[in-house]
Amino acid sequence: MKRKGFLLIWAITALTAGGILISGMAFSLYWALNLEARRETELEEALIAQDVMERAKYFLRFGKGAMPHSGAVTRNGRTYDIEVRQEKELLQEVPMVRVRCLVKGKESGGFVLETLVEDGL
Numbered sequence: 001m002k003r004k005g006f007l008l009i010w011a012i013t014a015l016t017a018g019g020i021l022i023s024g025m026a027f028s029l030y031w032a033l034n035l036e037a038r039r040e041t042e043l044e045e046a047l048i049a050q051d052v053m054e055r056a057k058y059f060l061r062f063g064k065g066a067m068p069h070s071g072a073v074t075r076n077g078r079t080y081d082i083e084v085r086q087e088k089e090l091l092q093e094v095p096m097v098r099v100r101c102l103v104k105g106k107e108s109g110g111f112v113l114e115t116l117v118e119d120g121l
Helices: 002-062
Strands: 071-075 078-091 094-104 111-118
Touching: 002 071, 002 078, 002 094, 002 111
Parallel strands: none
Antiparallel strands: 071 078, 078 094, 094 111
16 A cells, blocks of 8 residues: 555656656757747848948949848848948048948847948949
8 A cells, every 4th residue: 555655656756857857958949949040030130231231332342233222121031121321431531431231130139230442433
């Protein structure tokens, strides 16, 4: 009789320990997938910003193509807002154009690239 009660307590203890281990693994998996999704968003922002900056530099240096403009773009099911600004300035008597590109996703801090290009136009 005592043996059956001990077996029941042993089974409940084993199930509780297994539940704790499984919930810990599920929590770790949730955070790993969440972190991966944020990294993917950050990478996509960086790639969009790089593309915009390359097109802006090509337009400013060679006068071909079109200057990228602010707006929204959708990639991989996510929408990103793009803000492009250009300001003319002199740097040691050389006319330059400062181009700044901000790409911001729905739930991210955004990614900023900025460069100076000689004003050839």
